[in-house]
Amino acid sequence: MLRKMFVLLLLGTMGAGLILYLKQPVKTVAIGGYKAMPYIDITLDELNIDIADSPDDKIHLQIKGHTLNKNILSVSQKNNTFVLKETRQKKKWQENIHFRPMPTVVMKLPKSQSKALTINGAYGDLIIQGLELDTIQAGTSAGMAHVKNVIVSNAEFSTADGMVKIAKSSLKNLSITTDAGDVSIKESTGTAHTIRTADEQIKITEATEQPNIQLKSVSGDIGIQYIKTPASLQLVTAGEDVKIELPKYDRNTHAIGDGTNRLSAKTEDGGLVIQ
Known part of the structure; x- marks a missing residue:
């Protein structure tokens, strides 16, 4: 009887501790402000990324999440290209078990000076909103791609196991390829759209001719x-x-x-x- 009570008490304590752990507030840490570059090249593994318009003529970087490490990102600038990479770090096996969402990189790009955006992702989601670009080329393995209020001449999205969602955007030439992710397009326009998916649905709502x-x-x-x-x-x-x-x-x-x-x-x- 005492053993059963002890086990129940232990489980209750662990459950309460986990709830408090999950409810810890999200923190935001500034990485820095950088000179604007016309070409943006991003390579990420587990991190999510949220890209939007900059309040000024600089590129701004932040990282947002519960457990933050600024050293997980490397930044370089060369040949008119701003390069952002998630650095690979050795992990203990228990660090691969996630109870909370992975941190999100918040990037602000000057709308008037950014021309081309290239994103190579693996497991994180990507959000692009409020930008005007010449080209977007984005690919993820298992993350979702969400695009909103974007104007772009040429856009290409590819996912292995993630959803592609586009809303209120003008994409002149658009190509989407997914293996196992849904494609959703709402209130968007363009000239030539090519969308291919293997196992999931394609849904276009409030479409225009x-x-x-x-x-x-x-x-x-x-x-x-x-x-x-x-x-x-x-x-x-x-x-x-x-x-x-x-x-x-x-x-x-x-x-x-x-x-x-x-x-x-x-x-x-x-x-x-x-x-």
């Missing part, structure tokens, strides 16, 4: 919801269950109007709804 959209999923569903009925659209579709609910759609020509713009949506094993 665009010159060239190509969507392909192996086994996931595809859903497209237009904010306004297209005036001139040629559709190329394939899927197990195809539903096209657009007014003035001609099922013989697979077009609306003279079919100036093109929408190709194909899925091998999933369903397809366009409305």
